[in-house]
Amino acid sequence: MVITANDPKRKSWLEIPKNSDFPIQNIPFGVFLTRDDIITIGTRIGNYAIDLGALHQLGYFEGIPLTDDIFLQDSLNDFIADGRKTWRAVRNRIADIFDITNEALKNNEEHRKVILFTLDEIEMQLPVQVGDYTDFYSSKEHAENVGIMFRGKENALMPNWLHMPVGYHGRSSSIIPSGIPIHRPQGQKLPPGAEKPTFGPSRKVDFELEMAFITTDANQLGEPIPAKDAEEYIFGLVLFNDWSARDIQRWEYVPLGPFLGKNFASSVSPWIVTLDALEPYRTEGPTPVTEQLPYLKTQGKKTFDIHLEVALKPEKDEETIISNSNFKHLYWNMSQQLAHHTINGCPINSGDMMGSGTISGKTPNSYGSMLELSWNGSKPVRLKNGQDRKFIQDNDTVIMRGYCKNTDTRIGFGEVSTKLLPIFKKD
Amino acid sequence: MVITANDPKRKSWLEIPKNSDFPIQNIPFGVFLTRDDIITIGTRIGNYAIDLGALHQLGYFEGIPLTDDIFLQDSLNDFIADGRKTWRAVRNRIADIFDITNEALKNNEEHRKVILFTLDEIEMQLPVQVGDYTDFYSSKEHAENVGIMFRGKENALMPNWLHMPVGYHGRSSSIIPSGIPIHRPQGQKLPPGAEKPTFGPSRKVDFELEMAFITTDANQLGEPIPAKDAEEYIFGLVLFNDWSARDIQRWEYVPLGPFLGKNFASSVSPWIVTLDALEPYRTEGPTPVTEQLPYLKTQGKKTFDIHLEVALKPEKDEETIISNSNFKHLYWNMSQQLAHHTINGCPINSGDMMGSGTISGKTPNSYGSMLELSWNGSKPVRLKNGQDRKFIQDNDTVIMRGYCKNTDTRIGFGEVSTKLLPIFKKD
Structure with missing residues (x-):
């Protein structure tokens, strides 16, 4: 599977500050507590934290074999256990969802409201439960x-x-x-x-x-x-x-x-x-x-x-x-x-x-x-x-x-x- | 709370071989797989393994503050996190249930069938998920x-x-x-x-x-x-x-x-x-x-x-x-x-x-x-x-x-x- 998420020409409909660590070519994974005190797995683009649990519930990962609660967890351990093919498919999909040419989520205000957080609304947690x-x-x-x-x-x-x-x-x-x-x-x-x-x-x-x-x-x-x-x-x-x-x-x-x-x-x-x-x-x-x-x-x-x-x-x-x-x-x-x-x-x-x-x-x-x-x-x-x-x-x-x-x-x-x-x- | 489980005079209605490591004064804790391939927390008296999950579901721990699934787990970590007062109450209660003077479980064949296992019916697991x-x-x-x-x-x-x-x-x-x-x-x-x-x-x-x-x-x-x-x-x-x-x-x-x-x-x-x-x-x-x-x-x-x-x-x-x-x-x-x-x-x-x-x-x-x-x-x-x-x-x-x-x-x-x-x- 090609890593299309890395395409240097790709731009996002989310605003990304100059010299940001988190352009659409990054798409890292983390765990955060939301404004509603719910713990979820997420990613970050620019200065937005993105709730992957909500994205998944709303069907944005259709076609990728993921269990229902894979992102509704307090650590990335289970997602990481799914292996490289799954990581890559999810990361490529996230890049597509936020690509400047894709208006599905961009124009859906109701979805955006439950998926996007500003950084002051969340509290980052340890991303994995460290076994060893x-x-x-x-x-x-x-x-x-x-x-x-x-x-x-x-x-x-x-x-x-x-x-x-x-x-x-x-x-x-x-x-x-x-x-x-x-x-x-x-x-x-x-x-x-x-x-x-x-x-x-x-x-x-x-x-x-x-x-x-x-x-x-x-x-x-x-x-x-x-x-x-x-x-x-x-x-x-x-x-x-x-x-x-x-x-x-x-x-x-x-x-x-x-x-x-x-x-x-x-x-x-x-x-x-x-x-x-x-x-x-x-x-x-x-x-x-x-x-x-x-x-x-x-x-x-x-x-x-x-x-x-x-x-x-x-x-x-x-x-x-x-x-x-x-x-x-x-x-x-x-x-x-x-x-x-x-x-x-x-x-x-x-x-x-x-x-x-x-x-x-x-x-x-x-x-x-x-x-x-x-x-x-x-x-x-x-x-x-x-x-x-x-x-x-x-x-x-x-x-x-x-x-x-x-x-x-x-x-x-x-x-x-x-x-x-x-x-x-x-x- | 007194450790009544240690009473050296106590005898059990379960047969205990001479020089057994597991008389009724021991009552250790472990995790095992049952003949039905179910994982549970248990104890051992003589050559019997005792399913604490089943004992709990049948009400034998009434009066001790325990969550419903505390023994239906693949490790003792959560039970251990409950603290010494709970460990002691459970261990004392187990000693009472199997005491030679207590006929409640002894005379209940239906209960005995789901609670007691011989050692060849079970497979012992790691007792805890070792964090560090x-x-x-x-x-x-x-x-x-x-x-x-x-x-x-x-x-x-x-x-x-x-x-x-x-x-x-x-x-x-x-x-x-x-x-x-x-x-x-x-x-x-x-x-x-x-x-x-x-x-x-x-x-x-x-x-x-x-x-x-x-x-x-x-x-x-x-x-x-x-x-x-x-x-x-x-x-x-x-x-x-x-x-x-x-x-x-x-x-x-x-x-x-x-x-x-x-x-x-x-x-x-x-x-x-x-x-x-x-x-x-x-x-x-x-x-x-x-x-x-x-x-x-x-x-x-x-x-x-x-x-x-x-x-x-x-x-x-x-x-x-x-x-x-x-x-x-x-x-x-x-x-x-x-x-x-x-x-x-x-x-x-x-x-x-x-x-x-x-x-x-x-x-x-x-x-x-x-x-x-x-x-x-x-x-x-x-x-x-x-x-x-x-x-x-x-x-x-x-x-x-x-x-x-x-x-x-x-x-x-x-x-x-x-x-x-x-x-x-x-x-």
């Missing part, structure tokens, strides 16, 4: 930077790093949508030179600029997914802020990996941009510097050119862009990550989320965490208001944005914005 | 044994180990109930002395003798659970076999912890034994060897005296008991584990599972893994049939059992039994 969340560590620049700081230049990259997309399991229960504030975590830290840990608020709260992909049901227990087939099982991508507490992480992480230094929160942008929508922005990743095992080899354009930025906004003040990076910098691509994750037969389900790991580029202004930007606090980051930051302060908001652009079109991810509140106090 | 699975590392003896083998005697216990119940996130999607066979995993390994990894089947497939506790909804994002309150949020325990591939694990685990060496499978016993049922078997754990931070301090009997054993059964041959251990050996108790897990505000939900980590005792016959029993292959374990085992061979079945016993009563967990098949081959 895995975080990779696939930026060579990030792994080297952290390695140099924590273990010195000699041992920066661990011996396994160039041979596999290193990853670990994260916590699903603390994945939250953009807009939900979090609290500064407390925990154990080892002060420099001390032999015993102390307890208290983390003093090194950090963001990690990541993206995450969301999978569909892919395999049975025991069955590996070949790298060449992996993209068939990827629904789409979101922006992902993997909050970290560096002081807690550093004391706890040996030998079983990060735990409380990570699992207090991870924030995601609420609209899942499909792999189909990203198709025009395919590109090649970095050339491998060592020979890879056959199950990890991929050919051709297996990544995407996605511009990423991080802004830091102090309370009641303007934001400063503190990092500019790109998804294409990642050394290991999603196909390699999924092939590696399943080579031992680990089952992948609809709604699973896979973080890329912090996406740092080669230059210091492209680093994807405060740990790297401030080089563990030794080079404070200057904000527009004249303040310095080594790590994130109470009441700071961290905002990540991402978009793709070529000569024809521009689509984007919107943003993931999260405010850090002081430590939790029981009411 | 965390694995701790709370046996000092196990951590020391592994540390000595992997890092030498000097660095056996990491500096953080005595200060916190070290843990990491595991994979929920590969948690399976007893009886489901698994495949030998494949992956990357670093041969001794080599600089580059090779690919192939794991040659060091191992079990880990663990128990896991299952939680209810406990806190909001940001809110810690004090150790003194933690048991309020623990529904019960199961036997847990955390399958491991030691060669894959060893190459991959630095710096982010175990991943593919673990996530190909973890097996659980299907009946959740409640904390209430374990009450008579409370005991104290080991005395801490160093001062613990205030948030981790607990007082009194915070663990349970649960005898554990591991049997290895080669294909078409008799089993050999290869390990005898006890849950009470664990250095860190469940209250400390849950307090630590949430000290940074990580949310705990109904159906989350927390593994104890391998439960090894002080003596070599109490070690909870082949890695320790065969000391990484250097001391093969002799089986009754004369064969030796360094690790698990294709078509071996690993069976774990557990029970509690005092002068009055004995209750148990049944077993978790899993067969290791050769590597997966696509049909």
Whole structure:
């Protein structure tokens, strides 16, 4: 089936602001609460949220095999489980419904009233119920930077790093949508030179600029997914802020990996941009510097050119862009990550989320965490208001944005914005 | 509310074999498929499975606030979310219904026909839909044994180990109930002395003798659970076999912890034994060897005296008991584990599972893994049939059992039994 929704010449009868992340060529999927407090699955064009549950009830998806309640759910898991053919048919149909040449819905005011919402009428939710969340560590620049700081230049990259997309399991229960504030975590830290840990608020709260992909049901227990087939099982991508507490992480992480230094929160942008929508922005990743095992080899354009930025906004003040990076910098691509994750037969389900790991580029202004930007606090980051930051302060908001652009079109991810509140106090 | 279900003098009108794990003092909870292919929540007394959905529909839970479909579900998550007061009321009521002095159901053949099943009529399922699975590392003896083998005697216990119940996130999607066979995993390994990894089947497939506790909804994002309150949020325990591939694990685990060496499978016993049922078997754990931070301090009997054993059964041959251990050996108790897990505000939900980590005792016959029993292959374990085992061979079945016993009563967990098949081959 051709992806007609991507046609760069297509225009919509809905007004789309210049440089919008959501032209008719995007058509992402998300979950929102409507003005009537009803939860539904929807998409977005320009600054309109579109209720797919209502569209379906009114017959606009006729001919596409969908269960009656597929969009009347509080997560996209079941729709994602329907598979790529269905995603593509629905996305192509949405493009047709809102195409400038199609007047059926445009001229039906009664239908428009129950289908279209302005953004201030809705509240975005987590788009999937995350079954399992895995975080990779696939930026060579990030792994080297952290390695140099924590273990010195000699041992920066661990011996396994160039041979596999290193990853670990994260916590699903603390994945939250953009807009939900979090609290500064407390925990154990080892002060420099001390032999015993102390307890208290983390003093090194950090963001990690990541993206995450969301999978569909892919395999049975025991069955590996070949790298060449992996993209068939990827629904789409979101922006992902993997909050970290560096002081807690550093004391706890040996030998079983990060735990409380990570699992207090991870924030995601609420609209899942499909792999189909990203198709025009395919590109090649970095050339491998060592020979890879056959199950990890991929050919051709297996990544995407996605511009990423991080802004830091102090309370009641303007934001400063503190990092500019790109998804294409990642050394290991999603196909390699999924092939590696399943080579031992680990089952992948609809709604699973896979973080890329912090996406740092080669230059210091492209680093994807405060740990790297401030080089563990030794080079404070200057904000527009004249303040310095080594790590994130109470009441700071961290905002990540991402978009793709070529000569024809521009689509984007919107943003993931999260405010850090002081430590939790029981009411 | 008093736990009347635990009365050691209580007898049932159902026949209970001598030394059964499931006398009327146990009353565990599980999920099974009936002879009519209907999924339901149930309990077990003696060798009878009891359909709680049918009992509820027939009015036997009158007076207890329960939704109509609470037992007509494919997981215990919603029932567990109802909280301890409800669990206790239901368990006490079940004890009354099957008490030898109560003839209501006993004399109602029509009701008995839809409520009682023999074990060969049902198929046990996973008892909960696991939201998040965390694995701790709370046996000092196990951590020391592994540390000595992997890092030498000097660095056996990491500096953080005595200060916190070290843990990491595991994979929920590969948690399976007893009886489901698994495949030998494949992956990357670093041969001794080599600089580059090779690919192939794991040659060091191992079990880990663990128990896991299952939680209810406990806190909001940001809110810690004090150790003194933690048991309020623990529904019960199961036997847990955390399958491991030691060669894959060893190459991959630095710096982010175990991943593919673990996530190909973890097996659980299907009946959740409640904390209430374990009450008579409370005991104290080991005395801490160093001062613990205030948030981790607990007082009194915070663990349970649960005898554990591991049997290895080669294909078409008799089993050999290869390990005898006890849950009470664990250095860190469940209250400390849950307090630590949430000290940074990580949310705990109904159906989350927390593994104890391998439960090894002080003596070599109490070690909870082949890695320790065969000391990484250097001391093969002799089986009754004369064969030796360094690790698990294709078509071996690993069976774990557990029970509690005092002068009055004995209750148990049944077993978790899993067969290791050769590597997966696509049909």
